[in-house]
Amino acid sequence: MKLVTPETWLHAPGEALVVGLGRSGKAVASLLARRGFRVTATDERALDPSDPAVAPLAALGVDLVLGGHPEALAARPWQFVAKSPGIPYHQAFIAKLIQASHVIVTDVEIASWFETRPIYAITGSNGKTTTTTLVGEMLKASGYRPIVAGNIGTPVCDVVDQPGDLLVLEVSSFQLDGTHTFHPQGGALLNFYPAHIDYHGSYEAYQQAKWKLFANQTADDVAILNWDQALVRDRASQLAPRVCGFSLEGAPFDEGVGVIDGALVAVRGRERTAILPVEHVALPGRHNLQNAAAAAAVALAAGASVEAVARVLATFQGVEHRLEFVREVSGVRYYNDSKATNPDAARQALRSFERGIVWIAGGLDRGISFDPLLPDISGRVRAAVLLGETREQLRDVIARAGVPTFVLVSSMEEAVHEASRIAEPGDVVLLSPACASWDMFPSYEVRGSMFKEAVHRL
Structure with a gap:
């Protein structure tokens, strides 16, 4: 379903429903309440409204419906419904909301309504967290004040009012499936492998959710794509933004980062700039070399210096729970x-x-x-x-x-x-x-x- 003019809603905030009060759901409810929306939030857990997990929402005036999702909620005229990304669309209450023709969105969509800073968003089956963290470190080393958030741990709606120069977001297929107007200035698709088919229903639907990352980009934006995976590379010509590649097999593109003669090299037209030898990348494994190339391509597109990119890749030891x-x-x-x-x-x-x-x-x-x-x-x-x-x-x-x-x-x-x-x-x-x-x-x-x-x- 196509989203109807969120700008109108921001000028005249009405009633919004938030389904699910995990970390992202609480962040959504809090942001909307602070921006003048009349928010009702519902969760299947029978929490007490005085519970520290939800009491701050009640203090903001959020109407809490806890211990289940009453069917009557589906009949109310919400401006939109914010669904926690992890709740599948086939869940009974979500299905009722869809049947009642409600617009369903996720936290990434909502945060983007209030953001004016550049957004660089990273998705893919594997490597998202490492790549997103690397991009943030590269931009920080280049003198920027990046805000790293999203699926990586910090809910994106929690950082809308934080000071910083730009947002670097890890975004999942669950989040992207609920986007309509989300428009990152830079989007990176790392890879596709079968995952979350129980949620999306098919591998094809999972892929389609990921491709929504680029749906609202224009020629002024950039898409960073894995040139070593045909499933990703072959769709490059169908995208509106300019395309950068990353590859471990050379640099068969006009702009991006590739491995050439044993080194990571930044490519722009005929200009080639060595970043650092592959053997100096601190993270072990070929998959991490691919993450390094992707992160370098994103960071350089966002304005990082080659020197800062090289320094981070030579010293970064990895993220928790990833090798x-x-x-x-x-x-x-x-x-x-x-x-x-x-x-x-x-x-x-x-x-x-x-x-x-x-x-x-x-x-x-x-x-x-x-x-x-x-x-x-x-x-x-x-x-x-x-x-x-x-x-x-x-x-x-x-x-x-x-x-x-x-x-x-x-x-x-x-x-x-x-x-x-x-x-x-x-x-x-x-x-x-x-x-x-x-x-x-x-x-x-x-x-x-x-x-x-x-x-x-x-």
């Missing part, structure tokens, strides 16, 4: 890659080590095949510790890959204990689940933190 080194115990190195919530992300982590991996994997069963992992398991994984709903499926894949040792466990504490028992000096214990966390943990962050706590107790 994060935890500690070494008795000659065994432990890595937390809890953010690997799909098979391709886990494959990238496995490829970062040549051999001697004791792999901790498993989680929510989303019906995705793990067979693409077979070539990366074979020869690299020495043993596996499997947990969660998918442990039986992964056991089959492990067996077919010729891994002789595997253990099925029922908790993270047990997983770390078994992995430490199996591992030998020189091995790597790698938590890279290849699955979402929600069968056993509230989030991948909690899963990763529990892994680290168990490692530190060894």
Whole structure:
């Protein structure tokens, strides 16, 4: 459904409904209330209005409907409905709102109504958090005051009134699906791999949500695309903005960042400027080299200097839960890659080590095949510790890959204990689940933190 003139709503704020009071939902309700909207917020949890989680909203005059979503809410004449990104469109109450012809938006859309600063938004199946963080650091090192927010952790509606020069946003397919007028000056699409099909309904619908990043861009804007993935590259000619590429296979584009003769190189027409040798990039793994190239392309497009980009890439050690080194115990190195919530992300982590991996994997069963992992398991994984709903499926894949040792466990504490028992000096214990966390943990962050706590107790 096409959004109707949000400018009109901003001049004459009316009634808005916010569905879901997680971090992003609370940020949306607070921003709208401060800007004069009459906000009703509803959540399935039976919270007390005096609970610290929601009391600040009540103090702003937000009408709280807690403990469920009464059907009567769907019949009210809302100007628009703000849905928490994680709530799928097929959820019963959301479906009723759609049936009643309400406009459904997400936090990224709403924040953009109030923003006048440039927005650089980054999406993709894998690498979003690392790339977004790198861009923020590169711009900071160049003298800018970037605000890094979005799916990375800080809700975008919380930063609308914060001082800063520009916004660097990690945006998910869930958020983009609820955008209509969202218009970033720069948009980066890192890659496509099968993910969130249970939410979107199909791989094609998932891709379409990601492509909405560029829907409102013009020739004055820039799209940064992965030139090594045909699924992304082949659509470049259909986009309105100017296109920059990033590639690990040279620089087959007019503008962007590519790997040429063992170095990351910035390209603009015939001008080529070396950034730094590939071997000097601090983050390990080919996938992180691709993240580095993408981040450099975005940061340079946003005004960062080549010197600042090189300095950050040479020193940046990574983000929490993404191939994060935890500690070494008795000659065994432990890595937390809890953010690997799909098979391709886990494959990238496995490829970062040549051999001697004791792999901790498993989680929510989303019906995705793990067979693409077979070539990366074979020869690299020495043993596996499997947990969660998918442990039986992964056991089959492990067996077919010729891994002789595997253990099925029922908790993270047990997983770390078994992995430490199996591992030998020189091995790597790698938590890279290849699955979402929600069968056993509230989030991948909690899963990763529990892994680290168990490692530190060894």
